[in-house]
Amino acid sequence: MPLILHGLPPLHWAVAGGVIALVTLTLLVVGNRRLGVSSGLEDLCSLVLDQPFYRRSAVTSGRPWRLPFLAGLLAGGFLSAVLGGGWSPTWALGMLDRAAGLGHGAKLAWMFGGGILTGFGTRLANGCTSGHGIFGNSNFEWPSLVASCCFMASGIVTTQLIYRVVFP
Secondary structure, eight states, rough: OTTTOOOOOOOOOHHHHHHHHHHHHHHHHHHHOOSHHHHHHHHHHHHHHOOHHHHHHHHTTTHHHHHHHHHHHHHHHHHHHHHTOOOOOOOOOOOOHHHHHHOOHHHHHHHHHHHHHHHHHHHTTTOOHHHHIIIIITTHHHHHHHEEEEEEHHHHHHHHHHIIOOOO
């Protein structure tokens, strides 16, 4: 199945999985670190917010490796977009535009609300999908299995609601 935006063939799942495993094992063996993106947000917040929560050593000790990791995620995504057919900012939201016809302000509110809900879910689950789904499950951690099952169930229910009820 081709990619949604440019119709390019996706990377084979075994190659992508192998790269994820390599990164996870490297972080664990070389740096005794856990893969997860939500903790990187804490690092970013700790740079600008002078609150005790963001000044604790669990947050500040990860800066030397987590901030470059986050920068690499952004740079890799941008590089992939540019090499995969070009990148251009757009306000287009596909089916949502056709169904709701939102203006720019409403789209910003929609994305901001989605970000708030994602952040709330991340804190509620005590970690993000990458931390639980990749690292936690690979270490056979029971809370990560439960969180990953909840992520998947929520995604399935949301997709069914959106495609069958909201945008039939």
